[in-house]
Amino acid sequence: MAGRAARRCCLGWDFSTQQVKVVAVDAELSVFYEDSVHFDRDLVEFGTQGGVHVHKDGLTVTSPVLMWVQALDIILEKMKALGFDFSQVLALSGAGQQHGSVYWKTGAGQVLTSLSPDLPLCEQLQACFSIGDCPVWMDSSTAAQCRQLEAAVGGAQALSRLTGSRAYERFTGNQIAKIYQQNPEAYSHTERISLVSSFAASLFLGSYSPVDYSDGSGMNLLQIQDKVWSQACLGACAPHLEEKLGRPVPSCSVVGAISSYFVQRYGFPPGCKVVAFTGDNPASLAGMRLEEGDIAVSLGTSDTLFLWLQEPTPALEGHIFCNPVDPQHYMALLCFKNGSLMREKIRDESASGSWSEFSKALQSTEMGNGGNLGFYFDVMEITPEITGRHRFSAENHEVSAFPRDVEIRALIEGQFMAKKIHAEALGYRVMPKTKILATGGASHNRDILQVYEALLRRYAMLEQRILSQTQGPPE
Ligand SMILES: Nc1ncnc2c1ncn2[C@@H]1O[C@H](COP(=O)(O)OP(=O)(O)O)[C@@H](O)[C@H]1O
Numbered sequence: 001m002a003g004r005a006a007r008r009c010c011l012g013w014d015f016s017t018q019q020v021k022v023v024a025v026d027a028e029l030s031v032f033y034e035d036s037v038h039f040d041r042d043l044v045e046f047g048t049q050g051g052v053h054v055h056k057d058g059l060t061v062t063s064p065v066l067m068w069v070q071a072l073d074i075i076l077e078k079m080k081a082l083g084f085d086f087s088q089v090l091a092l093s094g095a096g097q098q099h100g101s102v103y104w105k106t107g108a109g110q111v112l113t114s115l116s117p118d119l120p121l122c123e124q125l126q127a128c129f130s131i132g133d134c135p136v137w138m139d140s141s142t143a144a145q146c147r148q149l150e151a152a153v154g155g156a157q158a159l160s161r162l163t164g165s166r167a168y169e170r171f172t173g174n175q176i177a178k179i180y181q182q183n184p185e186a187y188s189h190t191e192r193i194s195l196v197s198s199f200a201a202s203l204f205l206g207s208y209s210p211v212d213y214s215d216g217s218g219m220n221l222l223q224i225q226d227k228v229w230s231q232a233c234l235g236a237c238a239p240h241l242e243e244k245l246g247r248p249v250p251s252c253s254v255v256g257a258i259s260s261y262f263v264q265r266y267g268f269p270p271g272c273k274v275v276a277f278t279g280d281n282p283a284s285l286a287g288m289r290l291e292e293g294d295i296a297v298s299l300g301t302s303d304t305l306f307l308w309l310q311e312p313t314p315a316l317e318g319h320i321f322c323n324p325v326d327p328q329h330y331m332a333l334l335c336f337k338n339g340s341l342m343r344e345k346i347r348d349e350s351a352s353g354s355w356s357e358f359s360k361a362l363q364s365t366e367m368g369n370g371g372n373l374g375f376y377f378d379v380m381e382i383t384p385e386i387t388g389r390h391r392f393s394a395e396n397h398e399v400s401a402f403p404r405d406v407e408i409r410a411l412i413e414g415q416f417m418a419k420k421i422h423a424e425a426l427g428y429r430v431m432p433k434t435k436i437l438a439t440g441g442a443s444h445n446r447d448i449l450q451v452y453e454a455l456l457r458r459y460a461m462l463e464q465r466i467l468s469q470t471q472g473p474p475e
């Protein structure tokens with residue numbers, strides 16, 4: 001990298017469930033540098049599995065905040081060692097796993113503004129958090145707080161109309177309420193609460209970055225139409241919450257210039273702009289240049305399905321978020337917790353831990369899987385709330401096991417069907433012109449995408465036939 005002609009660029013960061021990633025993009029939008037730090041593999045001292053700690057109750061799921069900070073130190077040091085020319089970085093922005101929250105201890109803001117360029121961030125921020133293990137999106141331990149919030153605002157539907165979602169256990173307001181109820185001392189010593197996205201932006205900014213509208217919609221606290229915190233929701237969750245959250249801003253806002261720490265330690269230009277960070281799914285909607293009518297499927301740690309909406313249509317299932325690109329518009333999202341980690345388990349059990357064996361099983365089995373169906377929820381699913389493995393034979397009898405190849409196809413077809421059924425229940429339709437775009441780690445697997453594509457084509461043909469039989473030939 002050293003010695004190459006200077007290349008002006010922007011950096012994009014992703015603080016997701018299993019890793020921190022960076023890309024450098026030049027003026028032609030070519031990605032010329034990529035790297036990642038994988039929490040389980042590269043930061044073993046934190047002892048995470050899939051980037052998280054699942055607690056004994058099986059419901060509480062957290063990640064250590066210092067692991068995220070250390071991952072950032074490692075990536076930056078590696079870039080520096082490789083001669084990355086930070087002086088050419090005009091701006092940076094990024095994304096974080098949604099809903100996760102970070103609790104900054106009283107006095108941490110002061111530490112952030114006066115970091116010494118001689119030391120890594122991790123060493124200097126050790127004592128800056130009132131909660132070391134942050135609740136993340138996989139947590140489902142706040143059922144009681146969810147019921148309290150819904151009751152406080154007039155029910156689930158009323159909350160959904162206001163904030164875009166009924167109360168969900170992973171949504172940040174309910175997580176904050178749990179911390180306030182179970183650990184009031186830590187709550188009272190917290191001067192600022194960030195989302196993972198605004199936390200990451202704060203590190204670069206050297207001061208607290210605001211929450212953006214789009215990621216802020218995943219908290220059950222933001223009025224998605226007015227773009228202000230709901231006083232009723234704040235009051236139902238915890239006291240003095242508004243001052244701990246700061247004012248939310250549009251997702252494309254420039255929140256400031258990079259802090260002098262990065263200028264002095266890495267050679268960033270002092271004018272390098274920090275654009276508000278947002279949630280990883282909203283960032284994908286923006287980055288994939290999704291247009292109205294398109295549907296995106298993200299196959300990351302979670303599986304999600306999302307689309308661009310002009311008008312909000314809040315319901316009791318799924319979420320409406322503020323749109324990260326156009327603040328007048330919205331995005332709809334469905335989230336499935338049993339995504340990549342479930343696929344990895346079946347890969348380990350039925351394909352000797354190898355994605356290529358997994359692919360061979362998909363290639364050697366037929367669409368429809370000879371009538372065998374399977375639904376796999378090793379952890380409590382979000383959409384719908386269900387656990388367990390449920391297998392049905394061609395004769396529609398529940399069975400306890402399938403042959404290995406059948407199991408693998410049943411998993412992928414079942415995951416596809418769950419997405420289709422729940423998306424259709426919300427009124428999403430695949431039209432002939434609809435583009436379906438895939439992203440996330442598992443979208444590298446052509447055989448999984450092939451199954452999705454074949455099933456989509458099959459359903460589209462069937463729907464076309466039903467339509468032409470009930471309405472006559474298309475005009
Ligand atoms: N070839 C593959 N086939 C299927 N899944 C894959 C493949 N390669 C990576 N993955 C999945 O991608 C997941 C990580 O996706 P990624 O989008 O990077 O996650 P996140 O952003 O949530 O940390 C892994 O858990 C892994 O199961």
Ligand SMILES: O=C(CO)[C@@H](O)[C@H](O)COP(=O)(O)O
Nearest residue numbers: 016017097098137300301302
């Ligand atoms: O909870 C949600 C969306 O509502 C998840 O999609 C998280 O945003 C985690 O994302 P990945 O790490 O799986 O991309």
